[in-house]
């Protein structure tokens with residue numbers, strides 16, 4: 001777990017350096033989008049990290065911007081749970097990429113664009129589950 005976290009932080013550091021961009025800390029945390037308690041984390045709804053790792057030049061800059069359209073505030077507990085919901089999609093995404101033997105960036109981006117809305121929909125289903133309309 002800590003290894004993964006360190007490589008995450010390391011990637012963000014490398015991307016920030018690559019794009020010569022300063023990652024801004026959150027100036028404000030809204031309530032948790034899942035349970036309404038105090039928000040403590042910025043979560044990329046469509047698991048954008050996987051796309052940033054897959055196609056750095058296209059997705060990593062946007063990722064480190066923590067764009068308001070891309071993120072939700074979550075409390076620590078819900079954030080932990082949120083990261084469990086993507087497993088099947090991640091496996092499916094990876095095997096889809098694996099279908100292409102000599103994959104170009106263009107093909108990779110096409111696959112990413114197919115999967116991004118699926119990841120987002122998976123997240124929204126989890127976030128809104130059991131809530132009154």
Ligand SMILES: [Zn+2]
Nearest residue numbers: 032035075078
């Ligand atoms: Zn919560």
Ligand SMILES: [Zn+2]
Nearest residue numbers: 042043044079
């Ligand atoms: Zn997250």
